[in-house]
Amino acid sequence: MxxxxxxxxxxxxxxxxxxxxxxxxxxxxxxxxxxxxxxxxxxxxxxxxxxxDKYSADIELKPVIKEKSRRQGKKVIKKTLDKISEGLSQNDIKELKGLVDEISSQIILNDEVLLNLHSLKRTSEYTYEHSLNVGVISIAIAKILGYSRNDICKIGMGGMLHDTGKKLIPEKILKKPARLTDSEYDIMKNHPQLGFEELQKLETISPLSRTMVFSHHERWDGTGYPRGLKGEETHVFARIAAIADVFDALSSSRVYRDKMPVHKALEYIMHHTETLFDYQIVKKILPKISFYPNGSEVILSTGERGIVKAQNRGFPTRPIIRIIQSSTGKEKDAELDLLKHMNIVIEEVIA
Ligand SMILES: [Fe+2]
Missing domain, CATH: 3.90.105 (Molybdopterin biosynthesis moea protein, domain 2)
Structure with a gap:
């Protein structure tokens, strides 16, 4: 595939x-x-x-969670978030908790060393897919960091609900197909507080999950909002949510911008540790994420075109490539292990 x-x-x-x-x-x-x-x-x-196709028959692509759970997850999140303005009941939260529990189990039991975070999102369903993804990525990070199952579920819940407050922001600002003006941005910046207040009405949601909702826009150097907290003043669960949120936002296409390939989104996060993100978390999770997920089409520094066939454990930037086209554009069928050819790099990701 x-x-x-x-x-x-x-x-x-x-x-x-x-x-x-x-x-x-x-x-x-x-x-x-x-x-x-x-x-x-x-x-x-x-x-x-x-x-x-003939190039991809033996390329395996293991999703982080089952396709069925992804579809079900999107439905539950849509149902939950769409009810925010009329008020959520304990029952709505029960359903969401069931989802987080199921997804956490899948991720805990999935012993793939490298996480394939390649995700395809459609702009029209962005909010729901983004919420689900931030939940899934937060759970995956929590697993890598060695948290207990109980904590992993709290982190998943906070991730899924992190942007609850956006449902209380006027649609014309939320869906504006361009950059926001300063005053619009100020309104948008209320969403962590609004979401936090809404979820405070539901005591079955852990205060730690609510902290993620309130603080997912805080940044390591204190330049975030709403409180401008620095470093460890922001709870570690919220620091996880910040990474998951930015990673997923960058790697999905929005109305005003094309999606960034996974490796570029990861590079962005890497380059902003100690300024925007917690270096200790980023350092632990990077070796576990595929920079170039299996099945991605790439161009190498040799000018050859290929498909990522498999990963080398512990070396997320050096996968094994099936070459399908030579530098002169002729059809080719060869295999190249980037770990054995350190002079060759992936220059471009096409898909
Ligand atoms: Fe947010």
Missing amino acids: RLVLTEDLTQEMKLAKAIYDNDNILLNKGVKNLHQYKDRLLELGIDYLYVE
Whole structure:
């Protein structure tokens, strides 16, 4: 299985993962002649697809959580967040807790050393997918840092609910397809406080999860909001949420910006440790995340084009590449282990 740009679909590609619109299947796994759906898919905001072709048959791509849980998760989060303005009941929270519990189990039991955080999001469903992803990534970070199952669940809950307050921000600011003005940004900056206050009404939510909601925009150097806390003054759970939030926001496409490949988003986080993020957390999690997830299409410094075939444990920037095209554009079939060729680097990620 591999990832391609919808634009680059060709006749010989078969769909490797079904495409859903909520619970309805838009295209079934195994559908052939995908290129005929190209325009329709692009119209629907689906810019990337997982396909099977002669280059990718033995490339395995293990998602962090099961596809079914992802769909179910999005539904539960949508239901929960859409109810914020009328008030949440303990029952709504019970359902969300069940979800966090299930996802935490999957991540705890998944002993893949490298986390594949490649995620595809559609702009129209951004808020819900982002909330789910921040929950999932926070859980994964908590696992790497060695927290107990109980703490992992609290961290997952805080991650899923981190942007609750955005539901109480006027839509015209929230969905503005451009950068916000200063005064609009000031209104937007109220969302941690608004979310925190709303969730305070529900005593079954742990105060630590609520802290993540309140403090996920605090930054290590004190330049964040709402309180401008520095370093360890911000609870470690909220420092985890800050990393998960920024990573997911960068690696997804928004109305005003294309998505950043995983390695660029990770580089951004790396370059901002000690200024924006906690270095100790970043240092521990980086070796466990695939910079170039399996199935990504890449261009090497040799000019060759290839697909990431597998990862080298402990070396997240040096995966094994299946070369499919030579530097002169001729079809090629070879394998290259970047760990054995330290002079060659990945220059560009296409998909
Ligand atoms: Fe936020």
